Amino acid sequence: xxxxxxxxxxxxxxxxxxxxxxxxxxxxxxxxxxxxxxxxxxxxxxxxxxxxxxxxxxxxxxxxxxxxxxxxxxxxxxxxxxxxxxxxxxxxxxxxxxxxxxxxxxxxxxxxxxxxxxxxxxxxxxxxxxxxxxxxxxxxxxxxxxxxxxxxxxxxxxxxxxxxxxxxxxxxxxxxxxxxxxxxxxxxxxxxxxxxxxxxxxxxxxxxxxxxxxxxxxxxxxxxxxxxxxxxxxxxxxxxxxxxxxxxxxxxxxxxxxxxxxxxxxxxxxxxxxxxxxxxxxxxxxxxxxxxxxxxxxxxxxxxxxxxxxxxxxxxxxxxxxxxxxxxxxxxxxxxxxxxxxxxxxxxxxxxxxxxxxxxxxxxxxxxxxxxxxxxxxxxxxxxxxxxxxxxxxxxxxxxxxxxxxxxxxxxxxxxxxxxxxxxxxxxxxxxxxxxxxxxxxxxxxxxxxxxxxxxxxxxxxxxxxxxxxxxxxxxxxxxxxxxxxxxxxxxxxxxxxxxxxxxxxxxxxxxxxxxxxxxxxxxx
Numbered sequence: 001x002x003x004x005x006x007x008x009x010x011x012x013x014x015x016x017x018x019x020x021x022x023x024x025x026x027x028x029x030x031x032x033x034x035x036x037x038x039x040x041x042x043x044x045x046x047x048x049x050x051x052x053x054x055x056x057x058x059x060x061x062x063x064x065x066x067x068x069x070x071x072x073x074x075x076x077x078x079x080x081x082x083x084x085x086x087x088x089x090x091x092x093x094x095x096x097x098x099x100x101x102x103x104x105x106x107x108x109x110x111x112x113x114x115x116x117x118x119x120x121x122x123x124x125x126x127x128x129x130x131x132x133x134x135x136x137x138x139x140x141x142x143x144x145x146x147x148x149x150x151x152x153x154x155x156x157x158x159x160x161x162x163x164x165x166x167x168x169x170x171x172x173x174x175x176x177x178x179x180x181x182x183x184x185x186x187x188x189x190x191x192x193x194x195x196x197x198x199x200x201x202x203x204x205x206x207x208x209x210x211x212x213x214x215x216x217x218x219x220x221x222x223x224x225x226x227x228x229x230x231x232x233x234x235x236x237x238x239x240x241x242x243x244x245x246x247x248x249x250x251x252x253x254x255x256x257x258x259x260x261x262x263x264x265x266x267x268x269x270x271x272x273x274x275x276x277x278x279x280x281x282x283x284x285x286x287x288x289x290x291x292x293x294x295x296x297x298x299x300x301x302x303x304x305x306x307x308x309x310x311x312x313x314x315x316x317x318x319x320x321x322x323x324x325x326x327x328x329x330x331x332x333x334x335x336x337x338x339x340x341x342x343x344x345x346x347x348x349x350x351x352x353x354x355x356x357x358x359x360x361x362x363x364x365x366x367x368x369x370x371x372x373x374x375x376x377x378x379x380x381x382x383x384x385x386x387x388x389x390x391x392x393x394x395x396x397x398x399x400x401x402x403x404x405x406x407x408x409x410x411x412x413x414x415x416x417x418x419x420x421x422x423x424x425x426x427x428x429x430x431x432x433x434x435x436x437x438x439x440x441x442x443x444x445x446x447x448x449x450x451x452x453x454x455x456x457x458x459x460x461x462x463x464x465x466x467x468x469x470x471x472x473x474x475x476x477x478x479x480x481x482x483x484x485x486x487x488x489x490x491x492x493x494x495x496x497x498x499x500x501x502x503x504x505x506x507x508x509x510x511x512x513x514x515x516x517x518x519x520x521x522x523x524x525x
Contacts (some may be wrong), residue, residue: 002066002302003042007031008049011291013393021299037061045298047071048078056082057239069298071290072281073418074231075311076204084312087382091297091309095150096290097281102154104280105199106162106231108253111274112195112225113138118271127276136196138162144195146211147202147230148173148183155199156181167191170202192219197227214239216395217249225251241266244273257281260352289450307364311386324360327412328368330427330435332383333449333525334414335372337437338425341455341522342373344418348396349373356410356429358401366399369414411438443494445485450498453523454508459516460486460493467514468495475507 003024005012018025027502028039029047040046041061047069048054054068058083067080070092083090111117114135121131143159145152147167156166168181169191178185187434188211192198200218212226212235220226224248228235237258243249253274257265260278267273281290293309305325306318306423316324331351351369370386381389390397404410413426426439437447458464465484472479481498503522511520 003297004045004047004302005043006047007036007052008047008071009051009268010047010049010294011288013288014047014071014291014295017295018299021296021303023299024301033058044302045069045296047294050074050077052077052233054078054083055394056375057423057516058330059083059086059088061238062086062088065067065296065302066377067091069294071091071294073101074203080312081388084385084388085215089301089307089313089386090311090383091294091301091307092311093290093293093297094309096293097286098150098154098281100283101229101280102158103283104255104276105151105155105227106158108227108229108274108276109143109197109199109225109256110138112227112251112253131133138164138197140164141196141432142167142187142194144169144191144198145183146170146182146188146191146198147199148178151230152199155184155201159176164197167194188216189219190338192216194219195221195224200230201225202230202233204232204233208235210236212236212240212244212369214516219245220249222248223250225253226248227253229255232258232260238267240272240322242375244270306355309508314361314367316361316364320361322365323373326429326433326435327357327360327365327410328383330429331365331368331374331412331414333435334412334425334427334437335369335374336376336525337372337422337440337449337523338414339373339376339414341423341521342376342418343493344420346373346393346395346416346418348400348417349390350400350415350417352400352402352413352415352426354402354406354411354413355404355408358410358413362399362401365412366397369412370397373414373416393474408438415437437496440485440494441492443485443487443492445483445494445496446481447496448498449525451525452479452499453525454497454499454503454511454520455523456495456497456511457518458493458495459518460488460490461516464514464516465495467516468497468511469512471510472499472503472507475503475510476500477503477507 001024004018006027009029015025044064045067049071054081067089073092073094075092079089080089080090115133119133130291141164143164143166145168148170159166168183169186169188217239251272255276256278280525297308300318304318304322304412307313351366367383367386370390371381371383372382374389408428411426411428413424415424423441427435427437429435435449478500480500483496486493508520508522
């Protein structure tokens, strides 16, 4: 039974989901790092919110860890490169609090437009300053969205209902999606100069850090208002204060800060600024939703292999997991076969998917093939980190899909190029769900993968099989299966011998000395 640690406060419903799904769960929140390091090696999964830091040290100590699930969107508290290198999948729940966060952005925009916080404080103080608080309407105003993904799209929809004109800057927003949302695509400088209100809905990356800089603020329309419910660090807070003090901007609403918890800020004390303590996801509905989702996602992965909302692996549904599993196994074994035969530097890997294989999750299959290929030389490689390792080593990876063209309903071919050769290995999955090897170096054959195999290349001439069988018998190596393939009578031939146990280096050396043998190697799967 897999075991999960809930390290931050989640809804009790999450515990119930884990138990119902057959996952053992411990709830230990607020652990100091030292305590977490002592126990983390007991767990297959960890569920967190924003408090617990899953650092490189924690990942290194978590020898069994397979998945980290973040109940929420931001994963700033997870070292994703370290997790990827360790083969740990990192998931979040990007949709559980989308409506809540979007509604908070709209709420802040309204509060900003009508100066509600300051008016509330004044009225509570016994004043009646009706003429002091002169707001602006949202009707007919232009809202500029920086980022128009899931949350930004919901904000756009709500703003359209308020009869605002919405423009959006998002390099990943397609023309079709913009039309569907009823928003106008714009470049950043154009948006800054036209928008009456600007709302941020983009993750914090190297490209978006301080996207609202002093230079960006200078391009904004005089009297514009800024809302940030996305991530701290997107706005240069010192530059924002200066723009508010100078009167260039009319106001700002800030839910997230560069340093949190924000006990101090240059923005505090300014009546033009509406501040909330990172409340974007703080509704009962959102907290329940993200807790349920993270428990379901972690459970599904540990029990069925389904991958949802992962940041370092392709998504695989529970239904797809059952169909794709044997093909992932095949891809990994083909990669392992090619990797064990490859002794030189790998320059390129080309993977062909045909028929059934071409309809499956190509990214997952490619990562499996790369993992198998590289693992024979780099033991720490896995499906999660294989693409990163391949890129670091300058290996060019390409993929091709095509409809069924041969006698098999589907197959995968892994072609590896080194400085002195190109070798292709192909396989398929039979109706029994077992991967089969069907081609090596253009030589057709039909062989099962087994834990221990001997790969022999030889001349196709009489006497070879007898000599090989006799030598293995004399060496006390039991043959479980024997498969032959040849390019043409009397020419190149391949023998794949499934044996019981590791044949040992001495046996492989003896095979290489047999007449007609060109090469021999022990393979493990």
